[in-house]
Amino acid sequence: MTNLTRFALGTLAIVGIAFxxxxxxxxxxxxxxxxxxxNSFPAWAYPWAPDFKSAPDDGVPRHVPDSTQxxxxxxxxxxxxxxxxxxDDHPAMPDVVAHGRPPDVRxxxxxxxxxxxxxxxxxxxxxxxxAYIAQQMADYKSGARKFAGPQRVPVLLMTAIAKAxxxxxxxxxxxxxxxxxxxxxxxxxxxxxxPKTQIARxxxxxxxxxxxxxxxxxxxxxxxxAEQFExxxxxxxxxxxxxxxxIAKGEALAKTGGAGITTPCAxxxxxxxxxxxxxxxxxxRSPSYxxxxxxxxxxxxxxxxxxxxxxxxxxxxxPDDMISLAAYVSSxxx
Numbered sequence: 147m148t149n150l151t152r153f154a155l156g157t158l159a160i161v162g163i164a165f166x167x168x169x170x171x172x173x174x175x176x177x178x179x180x181x182x183x184x185n186s187f188p189a190w191a192y193p194w195a196p197d198f199k200s201a202p203d204d205g206v207p208r209h210v211p212d213s214t215q216x217x218x219x220x221x222x223x224x225x226x227x228x229x230x231x232x233x234d235d236h237p238a239m240p241d242v243v244a245h246g247r248p249p250d251v252r253x254x255x256x257x258x259x260x261x262x263x264x265x266x267x268x269x270x271x272x273x274x275x276x277a278y279i280a281q282q283m284a285d286y287k288s289g290a291r292k293f294a295g296p297q298r299v300p301v302l303l304m305t306a307i308a309k310a311x312x313x314x315x316x317x318x319x320x321x322x323x324x325x326x327x328x329x330x331x332x333x334x335x336x337x338x339x340x341p342k343t344q345i346a347r348x349x350x351x352x353x354x355x356x357x358x359x360x361x362x363x364x365x366x367x368x369x370x371x372a373e374q375f376e377x378x379x380x381x382x383x384x385x386x387x388x389x390x391x392x393i394a395k396g397e398a399l400a401k402t403g404g405a406g407i408t409t410p411c412a413x414x415x416x417x418x419x420x421x422x423x424x425x426x427x428x429x430x431r432s433p434s435y436x437x438x439x440x441x442x443x444x445x446x447x448x449x450x451x452x453x454x455x456x457x458x459x460x461x462x463x464x465p466d467d468m469i470s471l472a473a474y475v476s477s478x479x480x
Contacts, residue, residue, distance in 0.1 A: 188441055192298065194295075194296050210381075212232070215232075226246045228256045229260070230244070231380065232381065236261050237322070242319050243322055251307055252307055254271075256378070258270075261326055262328075264432065267300050268304070270432060270435075273323075277320075279319070283320075284451075287308045291448050291450045330479055332383070333384070334388055336390045341358060350366050350367060366387045367385070386434070388469065389473075392473040393474050396472070399471050408462065409459045425452075
């Protein structure tokens, strides 16, 4: 079994099967989006291969490095169960994080991981202000927070969960995730040429012995260890390939605003971009996720709390500006 096949058994397939409710045609060789981006839409930031299908569970318990725990693929696919590989790494989880509330509220830790580390497909919640997390859930529930890109499984599932979650569970989950310290899990690497990738439902995965490809004007974020990531280990690490020169350009934009293109990020997100009061920290977070949020704000898809402040900040940003800002911000310590 190849790493890519194993990778498909993880979060991508877990979310797809649980939400879509049925098997899909297998397309293990679904191509990645073109390296070129349009002038208006960063398609590379919204990878989506809806027909990707996982392999069946063989019943063999899986393991990850530095853990004594063992879980089967069936357990890992259960969105009412959050695999806890390192229980000593975090405080006790609220029930909604560990198990959710059947039939509609999936376990928060199933997708966002038990330590809130998330992945390229969703948000890292660790260390975000509790009030901010609660407000985002309210915005999902009211419809104020929407998505500018394709309606991929993670975003549809998130909206459905928010509508079904009680205020009590929202508060419990928000308090838990806000108490966690963000992990430094993303290595940002500048390159003109990168290992060849393909889409495994909503992620980029490396093609074994696939050679190389030009990065073009995009960010390609991929797990370092596909097998570890597929098991939803909160210690999983990622490489984010970015175009050469983008970190320095992003730093200039973030610190100076680029002569009126935008506003210095520290104005709201704090001097180290680690947040301030109810404003979320953005340092060290997924660059793919950051670009999606910038674009969603720019297109007024995110119209909830904070949208009025973000709209003038992002309105003049080009796709290249978005890439550069995300590359720099993600390179920082969270």
